[in-house]
Amino acid sequence: MQNLNFITRFFLLLSFIGTLAACASANHGSSFAYITNQGDNTVSVVDLAKSEVIKTIAVGKAPVGVAISSKLSRAFITNVESQSISVINTDNNTVIETIAIKGSPVGIAIAPDSKTLYVADWYSDRILAIDTGDFNVQRELIVAKAPAGLIVSVDSKTLYVAERDTNEIAVIDTKTLAIIKQIKVGKHPFGLTLSPDNKHLYSVNVYDNTVSIIDTDTNQTTQNTIKVGEHPYCAVLNPNNKTLYVSNTQDDTVSVIDLVTQKRIATIDVGMTPEGISFDAINNQVLVTSWGENQLSVIDAATNTVKSNIKTGDKSRAFGQFVLTKPR
Amino acid sequence: MKKFLTLLALATLSFNAAAHGPSPQKVEKTVVIKAAPAKVWAMVKDFGNMQKWHPAIESVKTEQKKDDTGTLATFRTLNLKGGGEIVEKLRSADDADMKLRYEIVSGVAPVADYNAFMQVTAGPGAGESTVTWVGRFYRTYKLNPPIPAGQDDATAVNFITGVFDGGLANLKKVLENSK
Numbered sequence: 183m184q185n186l187n188f189i190t191r192f193f194l195l196l197s198f199i200g201t202l203a204a205c206a207s208a209n210h211g212s213s214f215a216y217i218t219n220q221g222d223n224t225v226s227v228v229d230l231a232k233s234e235v236i237k238t239i240a241v242g243k244a245p246v247g248v249a250i251s252s253k254l255s256r257a258f259i260t261n262v263e264s265q266s267i268s269v270i271n272t273d274n275n276t277v278i279e280t281i282a283i284k285g286s287p288v289g290i291a292i293a294p295d296s297k298t299l300y301v302a303d304w305y306s307d308r309i310l311a312i313d314t315g316d317f318n319v320q321r322e323l324i325v326a327k328a329p330a331g332l333i334v335s336v337d338s339k340t341l342y343v344a345e346r347d348t349n350e351i352a353v354i355d356t357k358t359l360a361i362i363k364q365i366k367v368g369k370h371p372f373g374l375t376l377s378p379d380n381k382h383l384y385s386v387n388v389y390d391n392t393v394s395i396i397d398t399d400t401n402q403t404t405q406n407t408i409k410v411g412e413h414p415y416c417a418v419l420n421p422n423n424k425t426l427y428v429s430n431t432q433d434d435t436v437s438v439i440d441l442v443t444q445k446r447i448a449t450i451d452v453g454m455t456p457e458g459i460s461f462d463a464i465n466n467q468v469l470v471t472s473w474g475e476n477q478l479s480v481i482d483a484a485t486n487t488v489k490s491n492i493k494t495g496d497k498s499r500a501f502g503q504f505v506l507t508k509p510r
Numbered sequence: 511m512k513k514f515l516t517l518l519a520l521a522t523l524s525f526n527a528a529a530h531g532p533s534p535q536k537v538e539k540t541v542v543i544k545a546a547p548a549k550v551w552a553m554v555k556d557f558g559n560m561q562k563w564h565p566a567i568e569s570v571k572t573e574q575k576k577d578d579t580g581t582l583a584t585f586r587t588l589n590l591k592g593g594g595e596i597v598e599k600l601r602s603a604d605d606a607d608m609k610l611r612y613e614i615v616s617g618v619a620p621v622a623d624y625n626a627f628m629q630v631t632a633g634p635g636a637g638e639s640t641v642t643w644v645g646r647f648y649r650t651y652k653l654n655p656p657i658p659a660g661q662d663d664a665t666a667v668n669f670i671t672g673v674f675d676g677g678l679a680n681l682k683k684v685l686e687n688s689k
Contacts, residue, residue: 220534221536244532244533246532262532263532265655286532288532304531304532305653305654390579454644455534473534473646474536474644474646497534497536
């Protein structure tokens with residue numbers, strides 16, 4: 183009896199180890215961050231498993247926004263002061279093309295199907311829709327004042343644009359480029375993020391230090407707004423859909439929000455002026471740039487503590503989703 | 511100092527808080543002062559008496575009033591030598607970190623959306639203090655290029671550099687000469 187018990191336990195233990203190994207292998211692969219450095223006109227490529235910069239790529243003037251397509255092996259960078267987009271081949275980390283843009287490109291996002299790249303022109307209130315198969319094929323529409331953050335729905339059918347100076351989010355049909363709805367949010371929406379199930383859109387409102395929650399079925403804001411830190415810019419969700427991370431540019435922190443209670447559960451001190459924020463699912467960590475300290479801070483998502491600060495280039499921003507994941 | 515006043519004379523545009531450009535600028539300056547941190551911090555945190563150490567300031571007037579969120583806050587009006595005013599709001603004065611945070615509300619400075627901090631730390635030597643002054647702001651021009659002279663990044667950065675360099679040099683002088 184005693185022996186049987188031992189054998190049972192032994193096999194249970196074996197199967198437990200097997201399960202652990204299966205879980206770990208599900209997350210296998212490698213991940214890289216593409217960080218725009220406004221002050222020295224470069225992009226730092228960071229190997230996220232090693233926490234080190236593996237390459238620094240020269241791009242256009244004052245790079246700010248990033249969009250990544252793992253499918254196409256491309257990183258797209260907006261160079262706002264030289265009015266262009268740098269196209270990086272992520273297989274060898276070289277710039278393969280520079281697309282001239284009429285206007286001042288800041289926000290950038292790629293549709294999940296990787297067919298269309300969307301770019302926001304800061305001053306002319308224009309959104310460009312660029313065909314990734316042929317960069318000369320471009321469509322455009324005019325939105326409300328100062329388009330900032332962009333994000334595309336999981337099915338690639340809807341584009342959301344934060345219209346900073348009118349305090350609204352434009353909901354756009356990507357097929358017709360028609361504005362379906364304008365949604366009122368808090369003051370000066372800048373960054374946007376979507377939940378992994380695509381049910382909720384989050385708008386980061388710079389001037390009233392809040393995050394608005396939008397139900398994407400009804401295109402209406404929910405009752406509650408979430409209070410965060412001073413002058414928040416960007417947000418990202420944990421893929422578990424339970425935790426939201428927000429960069430607060432003027433108190434140098436990241437707010438960690440529990441989405442069940444919609445309350446702040448932690449405030450993490452990071453470097454001066456944190457801006458771009460992304461989630462690295464491979465290594466279960468939150469990545470946030472520091473414009474003021476020229477670094478990328480790595481936060482352990484299990485403990486909400488800073489694991490390391492990686493030196494990047496001058497004035498790191500990385501506005502947009504900046505993590506590239508490669509399956510093993 | 512002369513350069514600073516010249517820049518000031520050029521700065522005819524008024525500050526607009528509503529919108530700003532796409533590329534924030536930064537000026538960061540430090541000075542080492544032969545004086546105890548507590549003494550340096552006492553002068554730095556004295557929000558209403560900046561004329562005691564900044565050579566471009568004639569006089570300072572402070573007032574308590576509600577800010578645009580309805581919260582009671584401390585404001586100061588800097589009257590500049592050679593004319594012009596800059597109105598600033600105190601964000602915080604943290605004794606533990608010896609850190610003062612403030613922003614520009616309006617005035618003649620050729621910058622937009624300006625906020626800054628001054629921080630005092632002990633060292634590098636015994637009885638010495640280091641003062642770090644960091645400003646983050648935008649140029650005043652808010653349209654696509656071409657960007658007119660006087661409203662560009664260089665004008666904004668040069669102006670703030672002049673304010674910081676002139677201010678820190680004199681802060682050092684005033685503190686090291688006082689007993």
